[in-house]
Amino acid sequence: MNFFIKSILLFFTVYISSCKPNTPKQISKNQKPKLVVGIVVDQMRYDYLTRFEDKYGEGGFKRLIREGFSLENAHFNYIPTYTAVGHTSVYTGTTPDHHGIIGNHWYDKFEKKMIYCVDDNNYKTIGNDSKGGKKSPYRMLTTTVTDQLRLAQNMMGKTIGIGIKDRSAILPAGHTANAAYWFDGGSKGQWISSSFYLDKLPDWVIEFNASEKADEYLKQPWETLYDINSYTESIQDDNNFEQVFKGENKPIFPHDIPNLRGQNNNYSIIKAIPAGNSFTTDFAKAAIIGEELGKGEFTDFLALSYSSTDYVGHQFGVDSKEIQDTYLRFDKDLESLLLFLDERIGQDNYTVFLTADHAAVQVPNYLKSVKIPANYLSADKFSDYVNQITKKYFNSDDFVENISNLQIFLKKETIEKKKLTVDHVAKTIAENAVLYQGIYKALTAKEVLNGSFKKGILNNLKNGYNQKLSGDILLVPNPSTIIYPKKGSTHGSGYSYDTHVPIIFYGNGILKGSSKKAYKITDIAPTISNLLRIEFPNGTNGEIIEEVLK
The missing domain is CATH 3.40.720.10 (Alkaline Phosphatase, subunit A)
Incomplete structure (x- = not known):
């Protein structure tokens, strides 16, 4: 009889416990790093x-x-x-x-x-x-x-x-x-x-x-x-x-x-x-x-x-x-x-x-010494080349405001006063800039902004292009081709x-x-x-x- 009563009590204890709402586990304060x-x-x-x-x-x-x-x-x-x-x-x-x-x-x-x-x-x-x-x-x-x-x-x-x-x-x-x-x-x-x-x-x-x-x-x-x-x-x-x-x-x-x-x-x-x-x-x-x-x-x-x-x-x-x-x-x-x-x-x-x-x-220069293609670009010589492009096609060498970080910024007001469009000038420069030795790709800002590049170097170019801050033409040099002194490394x-x-x-x-x-x-x-x-x-x-x- 005592065994029977104990069994009944145990059953109700387990049943009542199972009806209680689940209590949340205590979360350690040390789970996140200090x-x-x-x-x-x-x-x-x-x-x-x-x-x-x-x-x-x-x-x-x-x-x-x-x-x-x-x-x-x-x-x-x-x-x-x-x-x-x-x-x-x-x-x-x-x-x-x-x-x-x-x-x-x-x-x-x-x-x-x-x-x-x-x-x-x-x-x-x-x-x-x-x-x-x-x-x-x-x-x-x-x-x-x-x-x-x-x-x-x-x-x-x-x-x-x-x-x-x-x-x-x-x-x-x-x-x-x-x-x-x-x-x-x-x-x-x-x-x-x-x-x-x-x-x-x-x-x-x-x-x-x-x-x-x-x-x-x-x-x-x-x-x-x-x-x-x-x-x-x-x-x-x-x-x-x-x-x-x-x-x-x-x-x-x-x-x-x-x-x-x-x-x-x-x-x-x-x-x-x-x-x-x-x-x-x-x-x-x-x-x-x-x-x-x-x-x-x-x-x-x-x-x-x-x-x-x-x-x-x-x-x-x-x-x-x-x-x-x-x-x-x-x-x-x-x-x-x-x-x-x-x-x-x-x-x-x-x-x-x-x-x-x-x-x-x-x-x-080290890569060249072991017969791997590599080279240097002169910023001054490239700037002169760009001015030659605008002189040839638009009879002006005053269209470029700045060249830096492999980007060309154009003088928009000057271009518009000549009754030209910035898009046309930028496209003409890009088409000719890519012919310069050491330049692999040249795209206008419009081409970068509107382009759909899922991977590769052009996708990287697009991710780095800021519509408000970046230039009008973006340049990509050949691999291992840099604007830098001929000793030491860069990036x-x-x-x-x-x-x-x-x-x-x-x-x-x-x-x-x-x-x-x-x-x-x-x-x-x-x-x-x-x-x-x-x-x-x-x-x-x-x-x-x-x-x-x-």
Whole structure:
């Protein structure tokens, strides 16, 4: 009888429990990362990961690839591939036709002058008496993932942008950042900011500037990290394809930085050597401590850019001993940063993505030396050629207002006074410009705007064309054909050597693995937004990379 009664009671207990409404599962506050660190490596080709792989340590690039998710076929999908455009596209999830940053410098057809992407005379320098801080992100027309995180958290949580270059710190940090910091070289040697963000530097920045860390790095010559004879992945050290520092006779190791700094703009030389990346890492660590990033209730964001890789690449080229040494040293900086994040934030509490703002072409003269087609264009000679076209067909050599960034801006009023149409003049110039040696394609703005290009170089051209800001004729040079000095590397095209870059996700919320599928650089922002469960940046046309997310 007792057994029967117990059974009845048990039945009713289970039945009553099953009738209760489901109670929601407790959601851990730690599901989202406490800190997101976005790392953009200036001018990093994808093949730097594979080319130098055997000489990297286990704790830098290899750790990110081993424990994170690497996209092996990621590309920029627009032209031009420049620093400001790259950083903006990574963080906005869209291309120049939408976000409005169409170059580092570009011709403003309204103001009739060249402008710089982040110059803003409405603000003043915070940190010293130079003009280096008169900057803001106001020319960027869309929001960034960093803006959206601030908005989603009711302006709680912090966003800090850091980069030796001003544009590399400002544009990723967005419009709502708590601060952005960049390095003022020359005789100053200080990290500064703009009154757009701050009224004064925080104590931790003042202390860092007073620590004379830059001087410590500049007391050492630049020697190779390992035996130079082991650098078999790069061409011989003494060659004719590299620029020298002022005061040097040959572009070879060791580079006597203590004695060269005086002839190379003093503190600015740190930008052009691997120590600039170490110096940036030191400052990033100081920012994490000083701002207590990753320690609050809300998710913080550190937008971190490494630019010395770009300076070295421009000067010495992508096949040089210098670029190899720079990446081997940067690998150690990356390891140091990750270990610091482990200790300070906790391994499960942060998310990192690492990518580049563009890649770079191999030095054309080097390519020519091994019988690969490559060449140089003269901007002055091409300008003369365009004037010859308008003189021949329209009896005027006064139709061109500006030629820059492989775009031609026409004098519309002058053309219309001649009772000609801008479309007709532009089409005539384009048809003849493509006949110029080294020019592969020339399209009018109208052809670009109305064209339907699903992929390839013309699709990249269209994505980079901003109807309001861009020129009237757009030019595409032959592969490995550049407007640049005949020593050193550059970038800017829509070819694979400029568009193929790493994208690696790592940490909280990220799966382990790799993919050979094609992805766009504009997919980073929506993917991070989805991870953080926030709205996408307001111009985004990228897509979530589902296979990287848990």
